Amino acid sequence: MPNSRNDWFPTPVWCFEVENQQQLNQTLLREVYNEYQVDREGEKWSNVLGWHSKNDLHKRDSFAEFTQIISKNVLEVATFLNWDLQYFSTNITTCWAIVNGKLASNSVHNHPNSILSGVYYLKVPENSGGLFFSDPRPASQMLIPPIGEFNLWTSPKVVYKPMVGTMLLFPSWLLHGVEMNMSEEVRISVSFNIGMAPTK
Ligand SMILES: [Fe+2]
Numbered sequence: 001m002p003n004s005r006n007d008w009f010p011t012p013v014w015c016f017e018v019e020n021q022q023q024l025n026q027t028l029l030r031e032v033y034n035e036y037q038v039d040r041e042g043e044k045w046s047n048v049l050g051w052h053s054k055n056d057l058h059k060r061d062s063f064a065e066f067t068q069i070i071s072k073n074v075l076e077v078a079t080f081l082n083w084d085l086q087y088f089s090t091n092i093t094t095c096w097a098i099v100n101g102k103l104a105s106n107s108v109h110n111h112p113n114s115i116l117s118g119v120y121y122l123k124v125p126e127n128s129g130g131l132f133f134s135d136p137r138p139a140s141q142m143l144i145p146p147i148g149e150f151n152l153w154t155s156p157k158v159v160y161k162p163m164v165g166t167m168l169l170f171p172s173w174l175l176h177g178v179e180m181n182m183s184e185e186v187r188i189s190v191s192f193n194i195g196m197a198p199t200k
Pocket of ligand 1 (some may be wrong): 046109110111176191
């Protein structure tokens with residue numbers, strides 16, 4: 001037995017359960033449905049068969065409570081990571097909704113030019129697709145021995161099963177995607193990016 005083991009270079013994904021979310025979720029869902037009506041074409045990014053809204057939702061008055069919750073959670077992460085906020089501040093740079101109908105998914109991607117990214121879940125029917133993260137250490141897969149059962153140290157991929165009212169925050173460089181929605185109902189989430197701004 002070794003005397004100790006160091007788990008160096010950990011990759012954090014934070015989960016925040018948002019309090020008193022009923023009213024917030026109703027407001028956000030209404031806004032997303034409204035936006036879907038006026039912008040049926042949407043944008044094309046990682047979405048495969050799904051709808052991606054414009055990316056400025058955080059600027060709307062109806063998103064004020066949501067952006068406050070994001071800022072509070074980002075501050076907790078910044079504190080944990082010892083970011084020195086006398087030299088820079090964090091800001092929400094983009095925010096968009098995703099509506100994935102049956103068979104829609106999101107291909108593997110990351111979010112360049114951001115420091116943190118996040119997602120909040122508004123509607124996640126059973127089997128509507130997990131959020132998966134890929135091992136950010138590609139060299140770790142250059143020779144994979146036969147493995148009985150994958151665990152946290154050996155799995156090349158982690159799948160998170162979304163829950164309504166939960167906000168995830170993760171490093172923007174972390175590759176991720178969304179599994180195919182195999183349910184008959186839509187899966188709805190709101191994503192966002194956090195950037196850095198120099199303090200004046
Ligand atoms: Fe993403």
